[in-house]
Amino acid sequence: MKKTCSKEVTLKLIGILRTPHHAVDNIPVQPVGSQDVGVAELFPEFSEGLKDVDGFSHVMLLFHLHEMKKEVQLIITPFMDNKEHGVFATRSPARPASIGLSTVKVKKVDGNKLYFEGADMLNGSPLIDIKPFFRNVDNRLDAVSGWLEGKDADIASIHRSDDRFIERKAIHNME
C-alpha cells in the first residue's frame, strides 16, 4: 500500500450527475447525438462557481467512472470496433484512472444545478470538474482519428454500451 501511494492522486468531488441511465449497458457511447438530459448537481458550497457558465453553449464534464472493473486492461476491444487496441487509443470506460470526459450542451443553470443535453454517463456518477468548451481552443478540425476513421459516422444511431467493462451486471438505485 505504501509503495502505490505516490502513484495515486486524490481529488475533490464537486457534485453528482443525475441522468436517465440507471444501468451500465445500453447507454449512448458518446454524448454526441444523445438528446438525453442530465443534471449536474453541485454540492451547495460550489454553486457560486457556476456564475457565467450559461454563457457557454457546451461544457466538458469530468466524472468518476465509479462502477468500472477494478482490474486494469491495457489491451481492449472498444464498443466502436471489433479489433483490439491499447486502452489509451480508446475511450473505453475501463482505464487505469477511472475518469470519464463528456462534452455536453448547456441547457440552463438554476442555483446549484446545471441542466445539460447529451447525457452518456451513469446516474449517480460523482462529478469531478466542469470546464467550459472554448471554441477556438478545443476544436481540432484537422484531427485524424486512427482506427476510428470511417467507423464513427453512425455513433449516434447505432452504438450503445454493453456490460463488458463492468463489475456487476445490473445496477439499480445507485448512489
Place this chain on the structure above:
Amino acid sequence: MKKTCSKEVTLKLIGILRTPHHAVDNIPVQPVGSQDVGVAELFPEFSEGLKDVDGFSHVMLLFHLHEMKKEVQLIITPFMDNKEHGVFATRSPARPASIGLSTVKVKKVDGNKLYFEGADMLNGSPLIDIKPFFRNVDNRLDAVSGWLEGKDADIASIHRSDDRFIERKAIHNME
C-alpha cells in the same frame, strides 16, 4: 476527515509529464498555438496501453495541477479576461479538483513515451489519463464561448500565465 472522504475520489496515476516549463508563470495558457514539445512518460507497467495511439493526430491529456493553491476560489479573474467569473466558466488552474486538460498533437510513441506538441503544463505534472481525440465526437463547431467571445483570437500570441494561482512563486527541479 471522515466526513470529507465521500467528497473525494482517489485515481491511479499513469505517468509523469516532462515539459520545458519549470515555473508556473509565463506558460502558454492553452496548448493551441504552442509549439513546445513535451513527453508523457508512462510508468512502464502501462506502456502496452499506448498501442495504436500513434494513429491519432491529437490526444487529450488529463493531469494533476499539483502546484496549485489549496484554497478554493469560486469567483476568479482568468488569464484571458479582466472580469470575474465563476471558476467553472473558466479554465483557471485554481479549481476545486486540481485537474488539467490539454488537447495536444501527437508526434510519436516510443516505448513508454508519447512525444507531443503543445505543452502548456508544468514539468513534472502527474499524468492521470490519455484519451484519443475523436474528430466526429470532440469537435463542437457551433460552440458559443460566453465571456471569451472575441477575446481569444490572440491566445497563442499574447496570453501567458502568471503566478496569481500558485502557492509558491518559483518552482525548480520539480517532480
